Amino acid sequence: KxxxxxxxxxxxVPEGENLVLNCSFTDSAIYNLQWFxxxxxxxxxxxxxxxxxxxxxxxxxxxxxxxxxSGRSTLYIAASQPGDSATYLCAVRxxxxxxxxxxxxxxxxxx
Amino acid sequence: xxxxxxxxxxxxxxxxxxxxxxxxxxxxHEYMSWYRQDPxxxxxxxxxxxxxxxxxxGEVPNGxxxxxxxxxxxxxxxxxxxxxxxxxxxxASSLQGFEAFFGQGTRLTVV
Numbered sequence: 001k002x003x004x005x006x007x008x009x010x011x012x013v014p015e016g017e018n019l020v021l022n023c024s025f026t027d028s029a030i031y032n033l034q035w036f037x038x039x040x041x042x043x044x045x046x047x048x049x050x051x052x053x054x055x056x057x058x059x060x061x062x063x064x065x066x067x068x069x070s071g072r073s074t075l076y077i078a079a080s081q082p083g084d085s086a087t088y089l090c091a092v093r094x095x096x097x098x099x100x101x102x103x104x105x106x107x108x109x110x111x
Numbered sequence: 112x113x114x115x116x117x118x119x120x121x122x123x124x125x126x127x128x129x130x131x132x133x134x135x136x137x138x139x140h141e142y143m144s145w146y147r148q149d150p151x152x153x154x155x156x157x158x159x160x161x162x163x164x165x166x167x168x169g170e171v172p173n174g175x176x177x178x179x180x181x182x183x184x185x186x187x188x189x190x191x192x193x194x195x196x197x198x199x200x201x202x203a204s205s206l207q208g209f210e211a212f213f214g215q216g217t218r219l220t221v222v
Contacts, residue, residue, distance in 0.1 A: 031208055043201060044213040089154070091211075098144055098169065099203075099211060103153040 002027045006090055006102035013080055014110055021075040021105045023090030028071050034099065035064050035075050036089040044089065048075070080109045113137050117202050117214035124192040124221045132187040132217050134202030140212075142205045143185040147171065147198040148216075154201065160185055192221045 003026045013019055023033070032051045036044040048057045048064040050073070056065040063076040077084060087106045091099040118133045136143065144159035146169075156169030160179040174196060176188040185204075189196060199218050205211040 034211060036213075043215040044203075046210050046212065049210045091154075093208065093211075098156055098159050099154075100156075101146075101154040103151070 002030075002092060002094060002100045004090060004092055004100050004102035006088075006105050008105060009103070010106040010108075012108045012110065015080060015082060017080050017109075019077050019080055019107075021077070021088050021090075021107070023073040023075070023102055025071045025073075025092045025100075027094065028068050029094060030068060031093045031095065033064075033066055033073050034091050034093070035062075035073075036091065038087045038089060038104070040086075047088075077107075080107075082109050082111050085109050115202055115204050115212050115214040117200075117217050119217060120215065121218050122220070124189070124219065126192060126194060126221060128192050130189050130192065132189075132200055132202075132219075134185045134187065134214060135183050136185075136202075136204040136212070137183065138204060138206075138212070139182060140204035140206055141182070142207065142211075143179065144169070144203050145175070145177065145185070145187045146201045146203065148201060149198050157187065157200075189219075194221045197221045 005024045007022045034049045035047040050057045050066045061078040066073045087104045089104045091101045115136045141162045145157040146154040148154045155171050158177040160166045199216050201216050202214045203211045
């Protein structure tokens, strides 16, 4: 059974810092990996999707990397802002349709 | 473009009552799925569908029923609500192997 772990569970940083969120998974036979953001009481917003054949994806200040063989992905956030405060979720897709989620990293960026 | 729409947003049920959570998407996605999100447990897959007329069970299917008569709609039925089904429910859709899009969630309380 696929298990996804996210470290740390919570992170508090001052505005302007660069930070890294970690995601690890036990079964490296994945189809792709997706990072989401969730604001309190809201739904999930997709941030980045990395296919199993890719090493990284970038969107603005976000960069996600994937090392499938070691079962790891990182989400790098550059120059963090208070508006980045949210819970970040990592999910892996083994088949074509369903996702297995980690429990998330709760990020707080203080002004 | 509405994306994935879930109704209702909030619901309170008494133990033993039944209800249907609605999910609709307007992106012509084949894949649709239902997850529940509980504190400390993360998101867990309830049921999913790979196309009209085809459904399958996820990790926590007991007490829930689904059907998929059209590409657009994927309702989730609670047959006889129990307090253990108090949770936030999310519907998601995607094309085969591509980015998953989530609805805003239904917050269900069973008393």
